[in-house]
Amino acid sequence: MLLRLPKIGMEMTEAVFVRWLAGDGEAVAKGQPIYEIETDKVANEIDAPAAGRLRHIAAEQATYAVGDPVGEILEA
């Protein structure tokens, strides 16, 4: 499952990808916070939409637009 940068709140168009909260290749549970982003408004943690093995795509501290691929959840 490809992970794209979600839209949070009505006005968000992009965000700084602050850091990963789970390692590349690590097994994650559904609902577990896996990365942190920051917009003009607020910092936010994004939960895993499914269980599986996390693959990193996004670089920490880089800025991404809503919809940009940031990671992937592979079959465990």
Place this chain on the structure above:
Amino acid sequence: MDLDDATLLSMFDTMALIAACDDALRSAISAGDATLAYYSPRGQEAVAAGWAAALEPDDYLVTTYRGLHDQIAKGVPLRPLLAEMLGRAEGTGKGKGGPMHVVWPEAGLMLTTGVVGSGIPVAAGLAWAAERRAGRDGARRVTLVSFGDGATNIGAFHEAANLASLWELPLVLLCQNNGYGEHTAFGRHQRSAHVADRAAAYAMPGVTVDGNDPVAVFEAVSQAAARARAGEGPTLVEAVTYRLFGHVFGDRMTYVDPAELEAAWQAEPVARFRAALVSRGLLSEEEAAAREAAGAARARAALDEALALEEPGPEEVLTDVVGAAVAAPARARRPGAGAQGETLSVRAAITRALDEALAADERVVLLGEDISDTGVFGVTKGLAATHGAGRVRDTPISEQAIVGAAVGAALGGLRPVAEIMFMDFLGLCLDQLANHAAKLRYMSGGATPVPMVVRTAVGGGLQVGAQHSQMLESWLTHVPGLKVVVPSNPADARALLATCIADDDPCVFVEQVPLLSRKGVVDDTPVALGVAHVARPGADVTVVSYGRQVHDALAVAEALAPRGVEVEVLDLRSLAPLDTDALLASVGRTGRAVVVHEAVVTGGFGAELAAWLSEALFGRLAAPVLRVGALPAPLPYAAGLERLALPGPERVEAAVTAVLARGR
């Protein structure tokens, strides 16, 4: 529990399906597959399953933007429901309403509102429509309106609760008290220990139940619905519950004590009800898991289907704003009426139109302050005696409830004509008019048109001060979906009001008080909306006006005629729809235009007319379009100042002369 096993299992399935749809949506948003502002109802499943089991399939529901659980429980099919949330053409509103505006009349879901509290007056109107129909077929549909604790602090709640109690409407007011109004905890937004305590203020029963127990909700709503169905009036049911994922997706609930949230998860209703059913021996753990898995599969499949659907095509952007044009109604002839017409005042012509509409169509009802007596200007005199106080209905001084109830009555199949005593008071009900009446057709993709009329009196020159005098038609013409009519004479007043009542969209009918005693011949000629009238033909300059100022324009035309100046006077009659053909024909021919209205010039409807004429006729205009209206001040009280502030024939004549002097 006196519910049968099948109902209990069905309630569990409903709760599991709601939780599964919520989970599927949140996952899709987290993965970036869906980009909606999502207000999760997770934690409130038991409330919806409980009330839904207590109602009949054709009972009405009005809910709020945190409404997915209510919508699923009422039986809205998942595919169009999720498609609407994703903005797809197959959605309940063709993708034009969005997640906060789902309707599905087939299942009785008549409104989902995005404005806190605003659904409650609308629900009162639906209940009124149901009550009126009950007189004919004996059955009385119940209306349930669902809202949060935050909504109980807004005027709409209080106005509607009072009206519903006063009129003994078949309404269930269901407060889903989830502990927070947006990010503000219950104890920080009111001092009442329980929302249900507020029922006492309106002399209706108020009960507080455990909203995480579907059976408790079922029992309370069953009693409330039975009371409503028996004609005994409304009940306020407070279901105490919790929203487990905060206000909107992305809300990390940093304002919540972690211990409180942990306790709320311990009381989570789906697991709790599953355990209750297992301990009763109705389900094994395996069967419960299988039922939950079936719900999850259904939710996931429906969401995947919805994600694959197309967005609405570009042709949809301008459809469903208003309905197809309705033919102006032929006059229903009353016994003894003369064939050639009769001389009536504007006041009597309006009364006549209301009387004829009430006589011709059982669906027509009137509501407003003091209207069963005479109304403030005598316009509704005698109508209650002729047509009954149930159809010509007095209201409390509650503008939001009046217009909201009219919206709901229209959704429920009536043709309500509401009276707002003075146009200046539109500010008290503008949410119902601009956010609801005007937008419900569009946001539902045409599923819920709102055929209603708001009559409102106004007019300067009476020395009643700045709060009882102000023409505000440009507030209304700015809102797509509203129709705005300003008659200038008795014949138009009768014919246009009849057309407004027959129209399938919300119309505001402006009655200028200084015109009410003006007399003229009223015949049977129908007048459609959006058809201007050449009140006086002329070749040199067009004065575009409406309402009372048409007579100023005619006086100026008469005064200038001996000097060889031919002034054409165009009476617009309706501002929305606007007769652009007539504007083009008249000003295209004369090449000069003056726009005259009573409202303040700045930002007035004249600005729209002047801009439109300049765009359409640039190069063919011999002079700039001039505007005449009130000076930019609140209307003063002192007679001399008021005369100075309002436009009059002198200012119209000066503008006409100035326009004629240019380009010669």
